[in-house]
Amino acid sequence: MGTPALLGGNDFVTDGGLETDLIFNRGLDLPHFAAFPLVEDASGRAVLQDYYLGYVEVARRAGAGLLLETPTWRANPDWGHRVGYDLRHLEHANRKAVQLLDELRSEQLIDGPVLVSGTVGPRGDGYVAGERGDPDEAAAYHAPQLAAFASAGADLATAYTLTGPEEAIGVVRAAREVGLPVAVSFTVETDGRLPDGTTLADAVAMVDAADGPDWFLVNCAHPLHLEPGLGHGAWLERIVGLRPNASTLTHAELDASEVLDEGDLDLLAASFDLLRARLPQLQVVGGCCGTDVRHVARLWGQ
Incomplete structure (x- = not known):
């Protein structure tokens, strides 16, 4: 299976829980968890730039590459409509988000490689599995x-917090159609299974059988929740990235919480290190809900 060609032999720092950081640590109002409207004006772009620069420092200290991921997890038609964006304005925002990070990359922030990834979010909630999807519908x-x-x-696209393999297959098909390398990230519940009940091993196998992405990740789950889902087998070499949650709360508990659970840094780091030892191709490391630059730095041993 080997190292994904786009990553080469490099390890990559990526960012943490963008939306939770902006809401709870920086006091921003993000209706429907949508951060992408920030790219539209100078003040919003300044906030985003400051956010990403924290992870530049982590990458510099680690001597690693940097994967800059656009703030577009909610920039799809259903969620965009809820915050007042039609398809034309969504296209503009998605392009603007890539341009923002490309401008940041042009400043030659680190010695290592810097990649810009377009972030795709699920059509649905991201915490709750809906009805079984149709891959062709998801692709369209x-x-x-x-x-x-x-x-x-x-440089690529990454689909995060997917709850079932059908939507993942559709995302990969659509990315291949436009010639874009693509990674797929599933989320799991406390038993290590996807929210739709599929095992992680089966989900990876199903997507790979259709037309596999360049690599897989897992996000939005504490390492203690992911561990039961790993098992054994060559398929583990397909997991190239992890972006864990800070908290050990379930998705339902997090969804209902009105305060930020920053988790236990020692527990996060220790449980993450146990996973690292079981994932031989792990190259991309960042955080998800509740994490900020402190958590990601700790995952990198800083």
Whole structure:
């Protein structure tokens, strides 16, 4: 299986829980968890730039590459409509998000490689599995966002917090159609299974059998929740990235919480290190809900 060609032999720092950091640590109001409108004006872009620069420092200290991921997890038609964006304005925002990070990359922030990834979010909630999807329908749904990333010059796209393999298959198909490398990240519940009940091993196998992504990740789950789902087998070599939650709370508990659970840094780091030892191809490390630059730095031994 080997190292993904786009990553080469490099390890990559990526960011933490963008939306939770902006809401709870920086006091921003993000209706429907949508951060992408911030790219539209100078003050919003300044906030985002400051956010990403924290992870530049982590990468510099680690001597690693940097994977800059756009703030577009909610920039798809259903969620965009809820915050007042039609398809034309969504395309503009998605392109603008890539351009923002490309401008940041042009400042030659670190000695290592810097990649810009367009972030795709699930059509649904991200915490709750809906009805079994249709891959072709998912491909058509996500295609405009992926086309916007490709035309804006993104190096790849990454689909995060997917709850079932069908949507993942669709995202990969749409990305291949526009010639964009693509990674797929599932989330899991406390038993290590996807929210739709599929085992992680089966989900990886199903997507790979259709047309596999360049690599897989797991996000939005504490390492203690992911551990039961790993098991054994060559498929573990397909897991190249982890972006864990800070908290050990369930998705339902997190969804209902009105305060930020920053978790236990020692527990996060120790449980993450146990996972690292079981994932031979792990190269991309960042955080998800509740994490900020402190958590990601700790995952990198800083």
